[in-house]
Amino acid sequence: MSDKTASLKDVAGAAGVSVATVSRLLNGSLTLPEETRKRIEDAIRDLNYRPNPHARRLSRGRSDTIGLVVPDIANPFFATFVAAVEAEADSRNLAVSLFATLNRTGREVAYLELIERKHVDGLIFVTNHADDGQLATHINQVGKVVIADEDVPGADVPKLFCDNEQGGYLAGRHLAAHGHREVLFVGSPQEMISGLRRFDGLRRALREHWGEDIVPASYRGNYTVEFGREAARRFIAEGMPSTAIFATSDEITIGIIEVFREEGISVPGKVSIVGFDDVAPFHLFAPSVTAVRQPVRDIGRRSLALLLETNWQDLASPAPQELMPVEIVVRESVAPPAKR
């Protein structure tokens, strides 16, 4: 095959249509008469045209590709986040290269290096493990990184989180209004801002309602179904010391509900539950699950906008941090505390 790359203009000329028409056909945003479409496709074939951001990159010295680094794509929260970034990038004619780190620092660092190698123009970076400083160092070195969802302390780049504290507060206020004072927090360690701020919000709501220096009990672990299951088993083994549980991710919530079902523990008859994320189809569960909803798609879209809009040559220090609003979606998993 020839190394000479035909341009969009060559294709348009050969097909006798405008460049905009070819471009929009390739983007799928235009429906053309069959005959016109065929003429363009023939021209594309004949000229061996490659409608490819990576081809453009070669000619323009930019990749027109955004890198997106997430811990685990099988998690529907991250999958939805990624899809939102993809859609936003597509609308701006950018390609996205996606990398899953499995939460390993070695892989995270490797993907950060892609910026230096010009494989991507910038990175949206999501991690959900605590950092010992190594990640922050690398991020500050490579620049052009937007951190989303979970913090990397010490990294001085733009950051975008959901309003975790407000989310915890909404959960706590809803539970307190139903009469719950002993609420178990199940979530990530205090070293993670999600674990810290959601807990702080819960505590603030409970103190506000009950007028006491309440410190909610907490089980700390990973945002996984398995940790949810562990937490539920521990909760049962400890004699169910709380009347309600604030389960701070979809996966944790699912794990807890699975074990409660197996053990015949009624929700909300025996224990009330408020979840967090609300990406899972909680509305179809039995009972449907009340949860704090993260604006996952908005966070995805806004992350890309931040990456593109930031003036990287003249970045303020500390770099800006944005919080996206959360809401509570009330369903059926909260009721007044069971009589002891």
Place this chain on the structure above:
Amino acid sequence: MSDKTASLKDVAGAAGVSVATVSRLLNGSLTLPEETRKRIEDAIRDLNYRPNPHARRLSRGRSDTIGLVVPDIANPFFATFVAAVEAEADSRNLAVSLFATLNRTGREVAYLELIERKHVDGLIFVTNHADDGQLATHINQVGKVVIADEDVPGADVPKLFCDNEQGGYLAGRHLAAHGHREVLFVGSPQEMISGLRRFDGLRRALREHWGEDIVPASYRGNYTVEFGREAARRFIAEGMPSTAIFATSDEITIGIIEVFREEGISVPGKVSIVGFDDVAPFHLFAPSVTAVRQPVRDIGRRSLALLLETNWQDLASPAPQELMPVEIVVRESVAPPAKR
């Protein structure tokens, strides 16, 4: 920064440990004494070592990177598939570049070209729209592609599907055994093998059970929640002409159940439902949903194995096609037909 790249050996030498130890630390597969770990990390920093498959690529003339092309990452089925490929690639020390096509031919073709440009060593390719021949032509041109999940007819490369016909058969047999003869098929068009084969399997089971030339009714559309909702509304508008529905994806199933809930139509009291995929948390739904389960993670793992094991210099024609077994997971959404 220097362009000179330090090797793993340099790092190991500077830290006074073996190459294997450094490598395993970076892979996260080894827990070391704090002091040893720090020594290695200092060496990495001092030498500016980049534990990066893309760096290796530059030195070895291969990318050590697999491309993975899927329609839509927000769909948990694809997300789970991708995660399985990621995990398998990681265990083989390969990187994965993931691309979402949003089901647009222009983007699909662009990503296929990555192979020719040596950005990736090979591609696992998933599409879920019908092809007019354009995709097949490109795939045959670039080679080194494994097609998974849904067919691209005319593409002569290794292919891997779930056993769609058997899945349809299992659903049909389960419904027939409960007394259902009028079963509505809700799924993709006949041009897609999933739509064709799942329907064929359903029909075979119903004919086998009832000894008649039954042709199930069918509504055809996309594997989306929105199409599931449309199908449910049409089903109601047509006076609920079947006693059971075979909903051939998680998303379709969710859409149908949402509308039935809103309209107060009892499952399985009024209509029985069998789903397909079983990636969604159907076990926690009310009622829990009986579904044909795809071995999604196995399909992901096996796709990568096929890509790596195939002798591309000497590929048989037609290229091999593999089917992965499915099973039916029986829960609570099927009961005998309601009295009319």
